Amino acid sequence: MIVTDMFINCLKRTSLVILAGYLASCSIPKTDLEPDQMTLLTIEKGEIIGSSNDKTFQWLGIQYGSIPNSSYRWKKASETEAWEGTFEALEFGNTCIQRGSLINTTKRRNWGEIIGSEDCLYLNVWSPLDALDSSSSKIPVMVWIHGGSNVSGNSDFYDPSELVKTQNVIVVSINYRLGPFGWFRHPNITSNSENAEDQSGNYGNLDTVQALEWVQKNIGYFGGDASNVTIFGESAGGYNVAALLSAKNAKGLFHKAIIQSGGIKPGDIDHSESYLEENLPWKNYSSRELVNQLILNKGMATDRDSAKSLQEGMSHSEIEGLMRNASSEEIFQAYLTTKINTNEMLRPFPDGFVLSELGVLGSLESGFNSDIPIMIGTNRDEMKLFLLDNPRLTKEFLGIPRIRDLDLWNAVSRHRTNAWKYLAVDGPSQSLANRGRSNVFAYRFDWDDEPKKYGVDLKNLLGAAHAFEIPFVMGNFDKDALTKYILSKKNMNEVKTLSHAMMSYWAEFAYKGDPNKGRNGDLTDWESWNPREDYNKFIVFDSVIDGGIRMTKDFLTEENLVGMLAVDDQIKDNKWKCEILDAAIMFDNFADHDLLNEFNDQKCSDLDPASEWRKYWYDEKKKRF
Known part of the structure; x- marks a missing residue:
């Protein structure tokens, strides 16, 4: 999810427990797990045992890459070592370095604090209860890449057990490096690197590739089919799925891709290496400005100009020493306090290795990975989540945002969301379909049947907001948090029906590369994007009273x-x-x-x-x- 620091603070400041409960509805309950002998396996690095519940087997906190100390910072992670004895995969691995918030820690005292570890490359596996049966066929694998603006988020925030159980798939969720540890390209550091991977700067994306390599080597032991791997992610996770579509080093590691509320527009490699004044002022990240801020935070300079002068006079080894000797907390604090707009998502940039110089769309338009089916979509009211705290559009009453002018609120959200949809879905889908691709499947999530709570009509305030499709895809609705605020006895049955349909489409896509009519063949036929006028373009997911699941011919142009x-x-x-x-x-x-x-x-x-x-x-x- 693109749940930025700005929005996290908005939630805390306005006490929007309604929305927090919704986003947390897909999270995994933190309970003590007991090893289950039925899950005892021997994989590439050693013996491993997991746990079970009434839905799935699960193995948590499996390390797929190692960053043991700061000398491995801004490099491809090293291989993990084999272990002796039996590894009990009963707890999630370390959180990657980020600012504590309601989406990554239950400890309120850590909200706003820097939490996590650089050594955080862990993944989790869920399989159906019969997947380990030697007589069973290998089943499709779905690898989930979490969102969070590439500066926050965890793999432990999502519980795919219902998707796994009902659709007979294996789901793997992964952590990857975030913020300045995941995306950082300073010429004085990358120029000292000896290989293209270390020079990349897209270290978070390198992590996703390494996780997929682990899947290829190990997923067969869990009952998964390594020749049928679907990557799927939401928001920043969707951007990272898109980056993998153009990554030559990921070729052959996956076979289908799902981009939920993401995008394909890359970052700018020149911006990432520049000083602020050298390019357009509207940019979201610069490695040189990060170094400036670290110099200031350490008291080595008194203002930005003197920090820049000092940096300009430092040798490559001095800058590298400064950055590698700084603690992870110092690095992340410099990132948070720099004059860069840290509310914006960090996007992968074309480095020529992880991400093609052509960018994602250019790479796909050239025919690269043309055999990989793509599912791509957005939510109808994406931007309402990010406009909640705009004082020109909302005002607070008893700690909850209230809409000032409903027409203006809906219009601003609609136009901003439409721009997102055009860039993320309609533009790319039309372009690829015009080039003869018939394996692009688009959607829009429209469900907005929220009730009125505390005098606020959540249907208007939130609607089909950013990230709201995730519980429907995962099939997990926490009854305590979600039912109390967003769902009700009145709409629960229809919510579950829509969720089951979406899970069925997602799983059928994972099985066959075409969502078609779902796993049982009884749903609306989801057609691929047809570039011709007056032909169907994408499917809409909505409640029956608002039109249900249906194809539409509508599409957006600039x-x-x-x-x-x-x-x-x-x-x-x-x-x-x-x-x-x-x-x-x-x-x-x-x-x-x-x-x-x-x-x-x-x-x-x-x-x-x-x-x-x-x-x-x-x-x-x-x-x-």
Whole structure:
């Protein structure tokens, strides 16, 4: 999920336990597990035993890569060593370094603190109870890559046991390095590296490749089919799935890909290596600025200019020594306190090794991995989650956001979400289908049947928000948290019906590369994206009363996005329209700035590049969070 530090603080500040409960509904209960002799296996590195419940066998906290000390920082992780005796896989492995929040720790005292370890490359395996039967056929494997803006999140936040049990698949969830440990490319460090992997800078993506290598070597022992592996991830996890689609070093390690609420737009390698003033001010990460901030935090300089001068005068070995000798907490704190916009997601950048110089779409358009079926989609109200704390759109009452102007709220969310959908789904799907690919399957998640709570209509406030499809895909609805706030006896049966349908589609895609009519062949036929006008494009997931599961011919283009914004009479103030487009350009790399000046009869031509929207994100959020 793209649950940024900004949003995490918003949740704490506004006491949005409703939403927290929803997101936590797919998490795994923290209980003491007992080893089950039925799960005793010998895999590549040694003997291992897991546990069981009434749904699945599970093996937790299996290390797939090692980062034993800071000398391994910003390198490909080393191979794990074989162990002696029997490894009890009963607990999740270390959390990767990140800021503590409600999505990665139950200990409130750790919220806002830096938690975790650099040595955090662990994975977990769930299998059906009969998967280890020697007479059983090997079954498809689904590898889950969690979200969290590539700066937060854990594999232990998700419980896929219902998906595993009902759809007869094996699910593997993984941790990977986050923040400045996962994405960092400083020329004084990478130039000293001896191989392309260490020079990459996309270390979090290298981790996902290494996890897939582990799957290829070991999943057969768990009853999985190494020749039928589907990667799936949501939000930042979806971006990382997309990166794997263009990664030559991942070729052959997976066979199908699912991108949920993600995207394919890469980061910029020049931005990642530059000083702030050398490129456009709107960027989300710079290794040189991180070094500047570490110099400042250590008291080696008094301001940024002197820190930059000091860095410029340091040798390669001095900078490398500074960065490798700093503690993980010092590195992450420098990342959090630097003048970079840390609320934005860290995106993989084209390094020519992990991510092609062509980018994801360019690589796919060239025919690379054309045999790999792709499922890709977004939620109808993605942006409502991220607009909750905007004081121009909401106000607080008793600690809960209330919508100021419902028409404006829905319009701003709709246009921002549409820009996301165009860039993440419609644009790429149309482009690939125009090149003859018939194995791209798109969706939109529309379910929004939330009740009214505490005088707030959650259907309007949240709707089909970002990450809300995850419990439906996993099939796990925590009755204490979710039923109390989002679900009810009135809608529970329909929720479970929709969830079972989605699990069935996801599993059928994992089995055959085509979601078709689901595992039992009794659902609406999910057709691939057809590029011709007036033909079906994507499937919609919704409650029966709102249309149910159905195919639609609708799709978005850059031109009709701008056109719909121009004529939207729910937005009375034209300045809002300018700011929406400005935000779409900045946040989503949508189109180019010429559109801003041409928009709506030149009415945006006098909008300062440091617009109110941009100023809000830079200045106001810095003060508040």
